[in-house]
Amino acid sequence: MSSILHAVRAALLICWGVSISWLAGATGLKPDSTIVQLSASDGQAQMAVTNTEALPMLMNVVVMDLPGSESLTVMPLPSVARVEGNGRQIVRFVLTESAPDIKKQYLKRVSFEGIPPKTSGPKEAVLAVNVRQIIPLVISPPGLVQEAEPWTQLAIVRKSESAMELRNDSPFVVRLRTQAELLPMNTPVQLLVDTYVLPGEHIAFELPRDVMASAVTAVRISPASPWGYSVNPYEIHVAGNETR
Structure with missing residues (x-):
């Protein structure tokens, strides 16, 4: 990820008030599936995420490498987004480079974190328990038919x-x-x-x-x-x- 994207992400998180005062309670972001399946022949996949809470959440999506998967880079788009209360957000996962020569599946993990906004209540800070949903992301080579078992x-x-x-x-x-x-x-x-x-x-x-x-x-x-x-x-x- 470029330094510009890092700066944009940091600015969004700071504007949302992440570092000071959070709302107590669960974050309520729920992916539609428990796994992301990405075919290298398509170069991308997508996942819908629902905010099950009434309040808006700032969604922060991170793709994490696992051993052996570092050679393939997957970019979540958007990586940071506001999801309205009871709203939905589509996240695309894009291979940044084509991978026509891979012969096996690769495994990464995706973290979906929901961050509540600051409240205008008492001055004392209230720490929230931010719940991260972490699910696997499997990258399959072109032409490989997924074995059911x-x-x-x-x-x-x-x-x-x-x-x-x-x-x-x-x-x-x-x-x-x-x-x-x-x-x-x-x-x-x-x-x-x-x-x-x-x-x-x-x-x-x-x-x-x-x-x-x-x-x-x-x-x-x-x-x-x-x-x-x-x-x-x-x-x-x-x-x-x-x-x-």
Whole structure:
């Protein structure tokens, strides 16, 4: 983002009275969907945001990089806008450069923050609790058809008797809960640190002390669909010993 855009954003925030006195309560900005899907062939996507409160809000939209996505820049337009009470605002997400050569999906996050205006009440400052809605933004390469159940392409192998590895050799981002369940013993395990597995990622995880990898036949995960809703748990059967 250019220095001019940064200056405009700062001026808008200052004029709205962000730094001094805010209205107590929730911000009330609600995106229409829980995920932004952006195809590189289109170069842009859009999301409608509703202000569910009666008062106007200043909407501040920020696109945040995740590891591996820094080479692609997505600009939210507008990044700062006034949304009237019970009003709606369309936000476009635009790739600043074409990306015809990418072969896999990339993951970023989008923060929608609503900032209430200053009030003309008592002189003492009142801090508001600004609620940020943070949702994923997935960038897909040209020609890639979204797999409806990308978690079925995950694999799990044994690394040792105390460790296993989750592998995503597909071109798709897979989102899931960080906790999983080892089968057949139904033992919980910390599978991930983050709630996603990027294309090409191989993530090792440690087993509980009382569980040996040779006894684990499958791992039950709780994935999320590419369109943001929860689905039934899925069992990944262990592929075998690590040979590489």
